[in-house]
Amino acid sequence: MKTEQKNKFSLKLRPSYEKWMDKGFKNITTVMAATVAAVLITILVVVFFESREAINQYGINFIVTSDWDPINNKYGAFTAIYGTIVSSLAALIIAIPLGLGTAIFITEDFFPEKIRFVIGLMVELLAAIPSVVLGLWAIFVMEPFIRPFFNILHNYFGWLPLFSSEAVGPGLAPAIIILSIMILPIITSIARDSIEQVPSKLKEAAYGIGATRWCAIIYITIPAAISGITGGILLALGRAMGETMAVTMIIGNSNQFSLSLFSPGYTISSLLANQFGEADSIQVSSLMYAALILMIMTLIVNVMAQWLVKKLSLKY
Amino acid sequence: MNNKSYENISSQLLFNSRGKRNISNRLLTLVAGTFAVISITPLILLIAYVLIKGGSQINLDLLILEPQPPGAGVNSAGGIGNAIIGTIIITIIASLISIPIGIGAGVYLAEYSKNGSFSKAIRFGTNVLSGIPSIIAGIVIYALIVVTKVIFGSTFSGIAGGMALSIIMLPIIIKTTDEGLKLVSDDLRRGALAIGASMYTTIMRITLPHAFKSISTGIVLGVARASGETAPLIFTALFSYYHISTFQDIFYEMSSLSVLIYNFALEPYKEQNELAWAASFILVILVLILNLISRLIGNTKPS
Numbered sequence: 001m002k003t004e005q006k007n008k009f010s011l012k013l014r015p016s017y018e019k020w021m022d023k024g025f026k027n028i029t030t031v032m033a034a035t036v037a038a039v040l041i042t043i044l045v046v047v048f049f050e051s052r053e054a055i056n057q058y059g060i061n062f063i064v065t066s067d068w069d070p071i072n073n074k075y076g077a078f079t080a081i082y083g084t085i086v087s088s089l090a091a092l093i094i095a096i097p098l099g100l101g102t103a104i105f106i107t108e109d110f111f112p113e114k115i116r117f118v119i120g121l122m123v124e125l126l127a128a129i130p131s132v133v134l135g136l137w138a139i140f141v142m143e144p145f146i147r148p149f150f151n152i153l154h155n156y157f158g159w160l161p162l163f164s165s166e167a168v169g170p171g172l173a174p175a176i177i178i179l180s181i182m183i184l185p186i187i188t189s190i191a192r193d194s195i196e197q198v199p200s201k202l203k204e205a206a207y208g209i210g211a212t213r214w215c216a217i218i219y220i221t222i223p224a225a226i227s228g229i230t231g232g233i234l235l236a237l238g239r240a241m242g243e244t245m246a247v248t249m250i251i252g253n254s255n256q257f258s259l260s261l262f263s264p265g266y267t268i269s270s271l272l273a274n275q276f277g278e279a280d281s282i283q284v285s286s287l288m289y290a291a292l293i294l295m296i297m298t299l300i301v302n303v304m305a306q307w308l309v310k311k312l313s314l315k316y
Numbered sequence: 317m318n319n320k321s322y323e324n325i326s327s328q329l330l331f332n333s334r335g336k337r338n339i340s341n342r343l344l345t346l347v348a349g350t351f352a353v354i355s356i357t358p359l360i361l362l363i364a365y366v367l368i369k370g371g372s373q374i375n376l377d378l379l380i381l382e383p384q385p386p387g388a389g390v391n392s393a394g395g396i397g398n399a400i401i402g403t404i405i406i407t408i409i410a411s412l413i414s415i416p417i418g419i420g421a422g423v424y425l426a427e428y429s430k431n432g433s434f435s436k437a438i439r440f441g442t443n444v445l446s447g448i449p450s451i452i453a454g455i456v457i458y459a460l461i462v463v464t465k466v467i468f469g470s471t472f473s474g475i476a477g478g479m480a481l482s483i484i485m486l487p488i489i490i491k492t493t494d495e496g497l498k499l500v501s502d503d504l505r506r507g508a509l510a511i512g513a514s515m516y517t518t519i520m521r522i523t524l525p526h527a528f529k530s531i532s533t534g535i536v537l538g539v540a541r542a543s544g545e546t547a548p549l550i551f552t553a554l555f556s557y558y559h560i561s562t563f564q565d566i567f568y569e570m571s572s573l574s575v576l577i578y579n580f581a582l583e584p585y586k587e588q589n590e591l592a593w594a595a596s597f598i599l600v601i602l603v604l605i606l607n608l609i610s611r612l613i614g615n616t617k618p619s
Contacts, residue, residue: 022515026516029421036441036490037437039483040445040448046456047455097351098351098355101348102352108348125607126356128544129359129362129363129603132574132577132578133366133600142358214345217344242448243449272451277550291455294449295452298447299444
């Protein structure tokens with residue numbers, strides 16, 4: 001009897017092939033996870049090594065001069081660095097109020113649920129439009145439409161260095177507009193997500209002591225959601241800095257430095273897109289140097305975004 | 317006298333639509349509404365323009381033929397057939413590389429890692445990788461693959477383009493897999509392990525199928541993103557005016573819709589520009605459909 005019971009409940013050891021497979025699976029996934037690190041390190045190493053020649057030759061001068069002279073082998077990326085920073089920051093200044101306003105509008109109950117859902121969906125679909133299509137639209141539709149307005153600005157505020165040249169076509173200003181259109185959905189959707197995560201009790205308490213709707217939004221909801229909102233803004237900044245196609249198509253691609261927003265300029269990514277194809281030797285190295293600068297800039301912004309989100313996030 | 321002061325207070329308690337706070341309240345609502353309208357206006361204008369301008373040119377010839385080089389076409393600029401095929405092939409190559417690696421890495425992060433420094437570094441690296449400008453992916457693949465000719469001596473090729481796009485897709489897939497697996501309840505995992513399943517069986521039979529919805533959402537979004545990317549392709553896949561005819565053609569220059577739009581938008585010829593509009597029509601429809609599919613997957617109830 002005892003043996004019978006023993007047979008019935010005998011412990012079956014796992015066959016060796018199953019153990020082997022179990023271990024192998026774990027190792028494979030570990031290797032795949034390590035691939036991410038490998039890809040990242042490869043990117044950094046390749047860009048760094050390819051740019052070494054230019055770093056040795058031009059050093060810090062590369063950042064502060066703006067010659068781009070393949071005949072005399074003199075390269076400087078100041079115009080491109082300036083263009084990258086100015087265009088992304090200006091786009092951010094336009095997109096932050098618009099994005100935040102939209103996010104508040106679709107989280108508050110101003111309109112029935114369905115209308116707000118449709119607006120939210122549209123903003124997210126805007127994020128999905130390929131940037132090259134936005135660039136095409138910017139060249140043929142947006143820029144000719146908006147040019148007269150730029151020229152009005154130029155006529156009245158021409159004494160300001162920012163508006164000192166006439167808008168005749170592609171330039172920094174249309175690039176800023178198209179960049180702000182591109183980063184708006186990022187800011188809106190991240191801000192909406194973080195506003196939606198604020199517990200409704202907080203706002204109900206504010207209403208309870210007599211706050212108006214906007215009092216509650218400004219003093220309660222936004223401070224509570226600030227970590228997500230700042231993270232979203234920084235992510236958008238990183239995206240704006242690295243954005244290539246739409247900007248390349250509309251910025252005019254000139255290495256001539258000009259303070260005016262209406263004259264053609266460069267960003268680092270459009271410099272790469274434009275020149276990399278026909279570059280050789282030291283010019284390739286210079287472009288890689290510019291790419292390295294761009295990568296460091298986006299890296300700093302992205303790391304700061306992650307750090308800020310952690311630092312500012314409140315727990316309820 | 318007592319009565320009077322009560323009246324005073326009660327009149328203050330009534331809703332006064334001319335009160336400062338109520339006026340500013342209405343004003344801010346108006347501002348937010350205006351901002352929302354401004355935000356969606358470009359999208360509506362853009363989609364309407366692409367649909368009307370691009371959609372009006374779609375015909376069977378355009379979908380099948382090869383494009384004519386600028387200036388060569390007398391009456392028409394040809395079609396975008398090879399670009400449609402090229403986009404599909406390059407995206408498939410990118411998916412074949414990034415989906416297995418992405419899901420594997422996501423499984424490692426969600427199932428095996430114990431919040432050690434390695435997995436923290438990988439999560440951080442994934443975030444950094446998703447923030448790297450797409451053009452950098454293009455020039456790195458150019459330096460590694462195209463210049464060195466490591467892949468059977470081919471220079472610009474569809475394979476190189478697919479590899480550059482896979483760098484873009486990888487972090488998207490890792491993140492959604494990781495997050496999808498984290499949402500699977502731990503009870504299911506413990507239940508499976510308690511009745512004697514190995515980790516491998518638990519993951520393959522229990523957790524992965526349960527996270528299928530969010531993982532496939534991520535894959536579809538990654539494919540949508542990759543199919544619209546241009547910057548990684550302009551130095552890797554380059555462009556071609558011809559249809560592919562044999563399998564070997566993936567080792568040569570390959571056209572894609574996005575590069576076609578970029579190249580032809582900057583041409584001075586009207587025929588080429590119109591081809592670019594037609595190509596954007598196809599690309600926008602493709603990307604919007606993929607996005608709606610991912611939404612539909614996300615909204616279906618788990619079986």
